[in-house]
Amino acid sequence: MKETVKKLAAYQAELPEEVVKAKYGLQHLARLSANESVYGPSPKVGEAVRAVSDDVLGYYPDGQATPLREAVADLTQVNPENLVFGVGADELIQLLTRTILTPESEMIVPDPTFGEYALHAEIEQATAVKVPVNPADGHVDFEAMLAAITDQTTMIWLANPNNPTGVFEKTADIEAFLTKLPSTVTLVVDEAYYDFVDEPDATVAPLVSQYKNLVVLRTLSKAYGLANLRIGYGIMQDPLYTAMQAVRLPYNLSTYQIVGGTAAILDQDYLAKNVAAFQSERTKFQNFLRDEGLTFYESQANFIWIKVGETKKVGQALLQSGYQVNDRLNSEWIRIALGTPDDNEGLKEAFLAALKD
Known part of the structure; x- marks a missing residue:
C-alpha cells in the first residue's frame, strides 16, 4: 500500500436528513452544507428516467453516452470528440491527476480551494503547492501562481467560481495567465458553479480549441439539481482527450444517468428560472451581511464564505436551530449555501444569534 494512502482519512459525508433531525430534535432542517440545489432537477428528468424500460438492466449502457454527448456539445458549442464524461466531476478530477501527475510532479492550487485537487495529488504521490488567495477579496494571486511554477510543475487547478470562497475570476485574466504558462503545464478550470455567475463571459470553454493545455470541467450536481x-x-x-478515454472505466455512466442528464441539459428554461432565483437570494443575503458589517467574499456561486471567528461554535449553534452549514473547512470562516427564500430569511436571525452566543 502507498504510504501516502495509509495517512488518508475517509471523506465524512453528510448525515442523512432524518438522522440529523432525530439527533437534534428538529422538525425542519435546512441542509445548506453541500451546495446542493434546493429547487431540485427539472421534472423532465424524472419523466425520462421512469420511461426507461426494465429491459436495459441486463445490458451494458452506451459507453460513449451518445445522447448526452450530443446535447452537451450542442449546448457548449464544442466538438463532441472533446468531451469526456465522468461519474460527477469527482471522477474526472481523479482521472486527470492519474493521467498527468507522477511522484516527481508538482501541482499548484490556490488556497483555499476544493480539497479533492490536493487529495488526489497526494494519492498519486505528487506534491501539491498551495498559493494563498488575496486575503482582502479572495481573488487568485496569478502572479504568485506563476512564480510558484518550477520544472516539476505539470498541473494547475483553478475552480471558477472558487469553492469555498465563491470568488469569480474574469475570463480575460485567466487567458492572460494561460498565455504565460509553459505548454507542459495543464491548466484545469473547474466550472462546477459557473451557471450561477451573473457576469458576462462566465466560461473559458471557448478557449479550449485554442489551447491544448486547457481543460474545463462541469457538473450537473449543482445548478441542474x-x-x-x-x-x-x-x-x-x-x-x-484520448488518454482520458483510455483510463476512464468503460460504461461509467448508466443508462439512467445518460437519459436523466440529457433531459436536464435540454431543459434550459428550468435551469434559467432556478439560477435567477439563486442570484436574487444571493444578492439579498450578501446585502444583509454587508448591512450587519460582517466580513465575507463577494460570491458568484450558490454559497457564501463568511468570517465568523469560532467556526465550530457558530456551526453547532446553527445546526441546533435547524440550519446545517459547512463548518469543517476553516477555523474562522464558514461556508453557507443558499436555500429557499423562507430558509434564507430564517437563517439571518439564527445566524446573528449564533454570532452573539
Whole structure:
C-alpha cells in the first residue's frame, strides 16, 4: 500500500436528513452544507428516467453516452470528440491527476480551494503547492501562481467560481495567465458553479480549441439539481482527450444517468428560472451581511464564505436551530449555501444569534 494512502482519512459525508433531525430534535432542517440545489432537477428528468424500460438492466449502457454527448456539445458549442464524461466531476478530477501527475510532479492550487485537487495529488504521490488567495477579496494571486511554477510543475487547478470562497475570476485574466504558462503545464478550470455567475463571459470553454493545455470541467450536481445522479463532463483537446478515454472505466455512466442528464441539459428554461432565483437570494443575503458589517467574499456561486471567528461554535449553534452549514473547512470562516427564500430569511436571525452566543 502507498504510504501516502495509509495517512488518508475517509471523506465524512453528510448525515442523512432524518438522522440529523432525530439527533437534534428538529422538525425542519435546512441542509445548506453541500451546495446542493434546493429547487431540485427539472421534472423532465424524472419523466425520462421512469420511461426507461426494465429491459436495459441486463445490458451494458452506451459507453460513449451518445445522447448526452450530443446535447452537451450542442449546448457548449464544442466538438463532441472533446468531451469526456465522468461519474460527477469527482471522477474526472481523479482521472486527470492519474493521467498527468507522477511522484516527481508538482501541482499548484490556490488556497483555499476544493480539497479533492490536493487529495488526489497526494494519492498519486505528487506534491501539491498551495498559493494563498488575496486575503482582502479572495481573488487568485496569478502572479504568485506563476512564480510558484518550477520544472516539476505539470498541473494547475483553478475552480471558477472558487469553492469555498465563491470568488469569480474574469475570463480575460485567466487567458492572460494561460498565455504565460509553459505548454507542459495543464491548466484545469473547474466550472462546477459557473451557471450561477451573473457576469458576462462566465466560461473559458471557448478557449479550449485554442489551447491544448486547457481543460474545463462541469457538473450537473449543482445548478441542474442532479447531485444524486453523479454526472460531470470535461472539455479538452487531444492528446489528453484520448488518454482520458483510455483510463476512464468503460460504461461509467448508466443508462439512467445518460437519459436523466440529457433531459436536464435540454431543459434550459428550468435551469434559467432556478439560477435567477439563486442570484436574487444571493444578492439579498450578501446585502444583509454587508448591512450587519460582517466580513465575507463577494460570491458568484450558490454559497457564501463568511468570517465568523469560532467556526465550530457558530456551526453547532446553527445546526441546533435547524440550519446545517459547512463548518469543517476553516477555523474562522464558514461556508453557507443558499436555500429557499423562507430558509434564507430564517437563517439571518439564527445566524446573528449564533454570532452573539
